[in-house]
Amino acid sequence: MSGRGRKATLPTTPFRRPAVLGDDPSDVVVRHTTKQGATRAYDFGRLPMPAAMQRSLAVLFAAKCTSGAWTSLRTSEGTWRHLNALGKFLSGQDNPPTDVPDLTAAMWSAWRLSRKTKAQNGYDQVMVTQTLLRADSRLPHEVRAVMARRLPEPKVQERAFESDEFRQIKAAARRTFRSALLRIRENTEHLNAWRNGEFVRGSNEWALGDALDLLARTGDLPRRTSANGRTRDIVPQYAKAVGGRRPDNTWKRLFLTRLEAATLGVLLVTEFGFNSTTMSEMPVPRAVPDSGETSGTKVYRLELEKRRRHAGHHFESRNITDHGADSAGRLISDALEATAHARAYVADRAPGLDRLLVWRSKGNKSEAATNSVGELIRVGPFGLGVGTDAAALWAQEQGLPSKVFRRGRKTVNVVHRREPGQNTQDTHDRVYVLPEPQVQEAAGEVIADGVTDAVEAARRTVLQAQLADAPQDGAQETATASCSDYEHSPFTPPGAGCGASFLLCTACPNARVAPVHHPRLAYLHAALENLHSVLDPATWMADWYDAHARLEDLRHRVGTEVWKQELQKASDWDRQIIDDLLNGHFDS
Numbered sequence: 001m002s003g004r005g006r007k008a009t010l011p012t013t014p015f016r017r018p019a020v021l022g023d024d025p026s027d028v029v030v031r032h033t034t035k036q037g038a039t040r041a042y043d044f045g046r047l048p049m050p051a052a053m054q055r056s057l058a059v060l061f062a063a064k065c066t067s068g069a070w071t072s073l074r075t076s077e078g079t080w081r082h083l084n085a086l087g088k089f090l091s092g093q094d095n096p097p098t099d100v101p102d103l104t105a106a107m108w109s110a111w112r113l114s115r116k117t118k119a120q121n122g123y124d125q126v127m128v129t130q131t132l133l134r135a136d137s138r139l140p141h142e143v144r145a146v147m148a149r150r151l152p153e154p155k156v157q158e159r160a161f162e163s164d165e166f167r168q169i170k171a172a173a174r175r176t177f178r179s180a181l182l183r184i185r186e187n188t189e190h191l192n193a194w195r196n197g198e199f200v201r202g203s204n205e206w207a208l209g210d211a212l213d214l215l216a217r218t219g220d221l222p223r224r225t226s227a228n229g230r231t232r233d234i235v236p237q238y239a240k241a242v243g244g245r246r247p248d249n250t251w252k253r254l255f256l257t258r259l260e261a262a263t264l265g266v267l268l269v270t271e272f273g274f275n276s277t278t279m280s281e282m283p284v285p286r287a288v289p290d291s292g293e294t295s296g297t298k299v300y301r302l303e304l305e306k307r308r309r310h311a312g313h314h315f316e317s318r319n320i321t322d323h324g325a326d327s328a329g330r331l332i333s334d335a336l337e338a339t340a341h342a343r344a345y346v347a348d349r350a351p352g353l354d355r356l357l358v359w360r361s362k363g364n365k366s367e368a369a370t371n372s373v374g375e376l377i378r379v380g381p382f383g384l385g386v387g388t389d390a391a392a393l394w395a396q397e398q399g400l401p402s403k404v405f406r407r408g409r410k411t412v413n414v415v416h417r418r419e420p421g422q423n424t425q426d427t428h429d430r431v432y433v434l435p436e437p438q439v440q441e442a443a444g445e446v447i448a449d450g451v452t453d454a455v456e457a458a459r460r461t462v463l464q465a466q467l468a469d470a471p472q473d474g475a476q477e478t479a480t481a482s483c484s485d486y487e488h489s490p491f492t493p494p495g496a497g498c499g500a501s502f503l504l505c506t507a508c509p510n511a512r513v514a515p516v517h518h519p520r521l522a523y524l525h526a527a528l529e530n531l532h533s534v535l536d537p538a539t540w541m542a543d544w545y546d547a548h549a550r551l552e553d554l555r556h557r558v559g560t561e562v563w564k565q566e567l568q569k570a571s572d573w574d575r576q577i578i579d580d581l582l583n584g585h586f587d588s
Contacts, residue, residue: 029045029058030042049090050096052098057132060136079128085125089111090111100136101138111129117152118154120154134147137562142469144559145467158410159410160438162438169408176260177264177334177338184254190208191209191213207241208241208242210241211242215251216341219380220381234250255341258386261390262393263391265390270408272328273416278304280387282303282304283356284343285356298333299319300320300329303315304318350379353377353379357384357386360382360383414438463554465507465508465511465512466511466513468514469515479502479581480502480511480521481506481513482514482517483508490510501587502586507546518562518569519569520577521551523570524578525554525555527582528551532544
């Protein structure tokens with residue numbers, strides 16, 4: 001309803017979500033749009049491969065774009081580059097595949113061998129492309145088996161900063177940002193005094209205040225325009241008022257530069273251990289209501305987003321207190337002060353944008369339109385967020401090590417806080433802690449014990465049975481698979497025959513799992529998941545977790561969609577065997 005009580009006018013046409021991929025088989029252009037509004041189109045017709053393969057990959061790519069799995073254009077752009085590399089490789093084969101079902105195990109093995117998997121890019125090319133193709137139920141079984149082979153992750157090259165390096169970086173960032181903050185604070189005080197009418201009209205102080213007011217409202221000072229419409233230098237009277245036409249005399253009085261904003265980002269990373277993207281996209285922190293009225297302190301609520309987390313855990317908040325010059329909250333107060341004028345400009349022209357880190361570029365564009373180039377958001381002459389390139393350039397100018405964001409984050413979370421920063425505990429341990437030399441030197445024995453436990457756990461929970469196209473002649477059928485060597489079991493002494501539970505067949509290298517066993521194993525997997533919902537966690541972990549994990553591994557190798565189809569094929573006889581197994585009727 002409108003303010004006067006009338007019904008609002010309905011749109012003349014129904015809303016339709018923009019299509020990611022058209023229904024026409026000839027349409028192979030996929031459009032990925034993030035929730036921030038950044039959009040990019042990918043034309044699969046440009047891939048060097050047959051039209052059928054182009055369409056199949058476009059369908060798989062579009063499914064990722066719409067499922068919410070890809071929340072950043074960087075992810076889709078990276079996948080697109082890897083698919084280009086795959087297309088060039090396949091087109092160079094003697095018999096290039098025309099579609100996904102034509103892929104062979106030999107082709108995929110050759111693709112893996114052709115990549116430099118010890119480097120991050122080569123590893124990503126293999127892992128990203130095989131993850132995408134696994135979603136196609138037509139992918140041949142033998143190709144899935146090759147994809148399931150373990151590919152060691154590249155060794156982490158980045159190390160946490162040494163203590164002296166870390167202190168040096170923080171001190172340099174404080175000097176740079178502090179200088180910018182004092183500059184902006186001084187000019188803001190002059191501007192506020194002008195707005196309060198404290199200067200005599202026509203005086204030099206009044207003229208400077210007038211110029212600062214224009215600068216705060218428009219982002220720039222008035223400029224002369226030539227006959228052909230091109231803007232030129234600042235109008236002389238304002239150039240005189242501010243003491244010159246250089247950025248130091250004009251817009252730098254109220255706004256951070258790109259590198260100064262990068263130093264603020266460095267301080268945020270080295271203080272809180274933020275991911276650079278999370279920090280760059282962080283909304284403006286708000287003071288918690290009534291946090292500073294009586295105690296003289298302020299409590300800020302930081303709203304953080306971690307896109308790679310699983311659903312329901314993308315967002316978190318932290319309360320940071322400003323209780324003095326040495327507190328973490330004082331950095332937030334200073335950041336709010338240093339970016340206040342820039343944020344006011346952006347809020348006036350693009351009310352939907354909410355970012356803490358805003359800086360002014362060297363250009364003099366003053367258009368109000370918001371442009372999104374990739375994921376770099378610009379509003380007129382202002383940029384939102386900071387990139388790793390700006391931080392690296394600042395570090396280079398200071399004679400400091402590069403990659404200050406990534407290495408600084410690792411230093412904070414691994415060496416100082418020693419706890420996950422927007423990551424799961426597993427990711428924190430595996431990616432950040434274990435490869436770090438400083439941690440290894442400090443806790444060598446603990447790491448060795450942890451690695452041993454991890455290897456043993458992997459052996460228990462990864463499928464050890466071999467996949468086969470059909471049951472082998474002479475093999476003995478069990479309740480879950482077929483056995484190629486009953487007399488030499490890894491679970492019982494030689495010559496005694498295997499006396500292990502049939503649940504351990506998936507953990508035995510003598511076992512062979514053929515497609516004929518898939519329906520029964522899919523039913524067993526579903527039955528174990530039902531048990532998980534009713535048993536207490538301790539009993540589940542002790543009795544059923546390992547068997548369930550091995551079946552999860554098998555499901556991953558076979559493919560989720562194929563696994564669902566196999567479950568529907570389970571016969572009454574399959575169900576009876578699994579029920580007897582779970583009820584202990586086969587126990588000797």
